[in-house]
Amino acid sequence: MTNHTIHTESGLGDSGPKSQAASLLSITDLHKHYHIGGQDLHVLRGVDVTVAHGEWVAVLGSSGSGKSTLLHLIGGLDRPEQGSVTFEGRDIFKLPGAAIDRYRNRHVGFVFQSYHLLPELTALENVLTGAMIRSSILGWPGRRNEARQRAVALLDRVGLGDRMKHRPSKLSGGERQRVAIARALVNEPDVLLADEPTGNLDAETGKQIMSLITELHQQGQTIVMVTHDQQIAESADRRLWLREGSLGEP
Amino acid sequence: MYKLTLILKYLRRKLGPMFAALAVMLCTAMVIIVISVMGGFLDLLQTSAKQLTGDVSVQARSMTGFAYYEELMVEIKALDEVVAATPVVSTFGMINLDGHTIGVNIMGIQPEEFSGIVRYRDTLMWSADDILDYNGIDPDELGATPPAFDLEAMSMTLEPAGFLKGHDAPGVVIGVEVNPYQYRDEQGQYDFRNSAVHQTATLTVLPLTERGAPAELGPSYTNAVVLNEFKSGLYEIDRSQVFVRFDVLQKLLGMERSESPAFDEQTGEPIPGKTSVKPARTSEIVVKGAEGYTLEQVYAAVKYTVLTFDKVPARHHAIAVRTWEQRHAQFINAVKNEKGMVTFLFIIISIVAVVMVATTFYMTVLEKTRDIGVLRAVGASQGGIMGLFLGYGLAVGVVGALLGLALAVSVVWHLNEIQYWLANRLGVSAHYTWCACGGALVGAVVGAAVGFSKRKALKFALLAGLALFLLGLAGAWVSLAQVEDLSFKLNDAISFKMWDPQTYFFDRIPDKVKFYDAFFIVLGAILSSVVGALIPAVLAARLDPVEALRYE
Ligand SMILES: Nc1ncnc2c1ncn2[C@@H]1O[C@H](COP(=O)(O)OP(=O)(O)OP(=O)(O)O)[C@@H](O)[C@H]1O
Ligand SMILES: [Mg+2]
Numbered sequence: 001m002t003n004h005t006i007h008t009e010s011g012l013g014d015s016g017p018k019s020q021a022a023s024l025l026s027i028t029d030l031h032k033h034y035h036i037g038g039q040d041l042h043v044l045r046g047v048d049v050t051v052a053h054g055e056w057v058a059v060l061g062s063s064g065s066g067k068s069t070l071l072h073l074i075g076g077l078d079r080p081e082q083g084s085v086t087f088e089g090r091d092i093f094k095l096p097g098a099a100i101d102r103y104r105n106r107h108v109g110f111v112f113q114s115y116h117l118l119p120e121l122t123a124l125e126n127v128l129t130g131a132m133i134r135s136s137i138l139g140w141p142g143r144r145n146e147a148r149q150r151a152v153a154l155l156d157r158v159g160l161g162d163r164m165k166h167r168p169s170k171l172s173g174g175e176r177q178r179v180a181i182a183r184a185l186v187n188e189p190d191v192l193l194a195d196e197p198t199g200n201l202d203a204e205t206g207k208q209i210m211s212l213i214t215e216l217h218q219q220g221q222t223i224v225m226v227t228h229d230q231q232i233a234e235s236a237d238r239r240l241w242l243r244e245g246s247l248g249e250p
Numbered sequence: 251m252y253k254l255t256l257i258l259k260y261l262r263r264k265l266g267p268m269f270a271a272l273a274v275m276l277c278t279a280m281v282i283i284v285i286s287v288m289g290g291f292l293d294l295l296q297t298s299a300k301q302l303t304g305d306v307s308v309q310a311r312s313m314t315g316f317a318y319y320e321e322l323m324v325e326i327k328a329l330d331e332v333v334a335a336t337p338v339v340s341t342f343g344m345i346n347l348d349g350h351t352i353g354v355n356i357m358g359i360q361p362e363e364f365s366g367i368v369r370y371r372d373t374l375m376w377s378a379d380d381i382l383d384y385n386g387i388d389p390d391e392l393g394a395t396p397p398a399f400d401l402e403a404m405s406m407t408l409e410p411a412g413f414l415k416g417h418d419a420p421g422v423v424i425g426v427e428v429n430p431y432q433y434r435d436e437q438g439q440y441d442f443r444n445s446a447v448h449q450t451a452t453l454t455v456l457p458l459t460e461r462g463a464p465a466e467l468g469p470s471y472t473n474a475v476v477l478n479e480f481k482s483g484l485y486e487i488d489r490s491q492v493f494v495r496f497d498v499l500q501k502l503l504g505m506e507r508s509e510s511p512a513f514d515e516q517t518g519e520p521i522p523g524k525t526s527v528k529p530a531r532t533s534e535i536v537v538k539g540a541e542g543y544t545l546e547q548v549y550a551a552v553k554y555t556v557l558t559f560d561k562v563p564a565r566h567h568a569i570a571v572r573t574w575e576q577r578h579a580q581f582i583n584a585v586k587n588e589k590g591m592v593t594f595l596f597i598i599i600s601i602v603a604v605v606m607v608a609t610t611f612y613m614t615v616l617e618k619t620r621d622i623g624v625l626r627a628v629g630a631s632q633g634g635i636m637g638l639f640l641g642y643g644l645a646v647g648v649v650g651a652l653l654g655l656a657l658a659v660s661v662v663w664h665l666n667e668i669q670y671w672l673a674n675r676l677g678v679s680a681h682y683t684w685c686a687c688g689g690a691l692v693g694a695v696v697g698a699a700v701g702f703s704k705r706k707a708l709k710f711a712l713l714a715g716l717a718l719f720l721l722g723l724a725g726a727w728v729s730l731a732q733v734e735d736l737s738f739k740l741n742d743a744i745s746f747k748m749w750d751p752q753t754y755f756f757d758r759i760p761d762k763v764k765f766y767d768a769f770f771i772v773l774g775a776i777l778s779s780v781v782g783a784l785i786p787a788v789l790a791a792r793l794d795p796v797e798a799l800r801y802e
Binding site: 072075078101102104105106110116117118120121125129130132133183 | 252253254255256259260620621623624625626627628629630631632633634794795796799
């Protein structure tokens, strides 16, 4: 965990965003096409952006502009036709074998609009998923307790300390999203990628989620958040617009 | 680690793969049951055949038998490969019991030696206890058993004892089904009250001269006291075989050693002081091989001894040396061929298991597409997702195969009770139909349940359900056809009804599980499940995670 110190040592609310000098992610000239029915859809046409340690970047854009696509590329879930995403000096798309999955597992935390929890698992087990994926079967008994403690602490922190044994179907939308955020944080990722985290929630619940994210940011968590809601984007350090396939200032 | 957690969760919470496990279980159980029963029959056939003839037999091709057998036996017994040998004289004849005349195969044996080579002593049905019980005598009050009541001792000498002596009649032990008054009840039991023990029977045989012509005096006969009844477990033997003492039958057939005055060939006048000797003859010598030698080695040694035996050089081609396997080849091959068919059945059923697992897993992958996307987003690799589904297949296979083994073991161990119950409730002929209907019903339920549990891919599920149903039906049909076919074949060969206790071939359905075969069947079933999971696993691993996350 390269940025381990950053978000554990800063106390709650006592420090602002970290110096933006050290960049964590740098995205250059990113292109993404989709081919459907013989048509070529050029969604991203050369996206350039750098994200610094501890920075909170909000990406705005109309529906269909390619915001989710960009987020998936940053998280290494999808591959671009052209361009690079450099994390700690290495292009993630040039990593060998399953290393990109390891990157996603250890350095990235995804939060989706529609939560995407695994229905068979309890809240606690959902939070533990990332830690379990990280560990081999043989290594698990050694790590289990530590991972569990971390997961319990995270659930406590998002205010679900008493719902740990509940399955997603027994939780409200806001609660589910909080479990999803806890899940994204279990491996102490360098960057949290949130795709319209409040999109499915009512205004009140959305506010709660936003204050949780703000709190995380204050503790030093780097965040890239996609939204089409200007108001929500206000809390971010930086707002960028995705228009016609490229990112720009508003 | 997430794989294990998810597999355990899915095993408990997902319906589809539970049906896959059920299918694997039924397939495994079906094959283990068929293999165990068929293998059991083959073993029974082989042991009975072996026990009825000894390891190797030296047999006269002619009914007139062969001479100098005593000298030949000395040479055979001297072989390292042989532990025991005894002569047996046998002939077709008739036994008259209480006015009933029955055609039988009469065997003249030396009971003690014979019993060491061929199963005899433990086939005897009745003992002193049965007589005492029948007469209401308390054995404790009686003290020593009267010799005439000691049926086992008399059977082992074939000599009447006590008050049965003095009739100048030898003893005879008859097959239990030879006795016209004896019958097997529905439970497969015989009753001493119907037995012919202590009755006098008449044996009639046709002696032949050593050249094969009927003897001038015509048929010869003797009275004999029935000392016991035997039950070998092979119906054909039990209804057609009786035992008397070797020398009794030898004499009856005129095959004993005899001396007569020698005649001058020119004049036809007797030559005073000179006698011509006709040596004793036997039909057969049965041989028991020594421990540590294969049947082939024993056979080769005996055969060599017979071929080089100098007393009957010109006639040794008239003596056949055969192993028990050769003697019963036709009989045994009928069942051995079935083993090939069982292998075929095994392959079909493996395919059924593979298809069942593949279809249910394919549906599971469809149903879980979004979750697969989620797992990828949280950092699972392609290999991990593949491992998840292969492990799931393995788990389904292990659960299904072990349950199948348990089912098969409990069915096979209780096969006779089940068959008895079915035979009494449904009638033997309805048996197969019911089984087939049951198999089809299980197939239909599996199919329908799988169809209903997957609303998302209903069309596909219905198709898969139908396929499962048809496969289940075909599986049931093939396996039943196997059993039917075997019983028909044996029926043709030796007129027997497998599961009719009143006329039987073997008196019990084999109820030993073939654990050696079962081990490989269980392994095969587990492997089939993994193979069945392979394609869905590859598909799952190759899903585009972004597409998968969008999937509804
Ligand atoms: N797998 C795909 N195949 C074809 N076209 C796709 C695919 N995924 C996305 N697109 C298209 O790419 C464009 C960008 O999609 P994306 O989901 O990134 O938009 P978005 O900005 O996140 O929109 P929203 O705000 O509605 O979530 C859309 O026009 C969409 O139709
Ligand atoms: Mg989107």
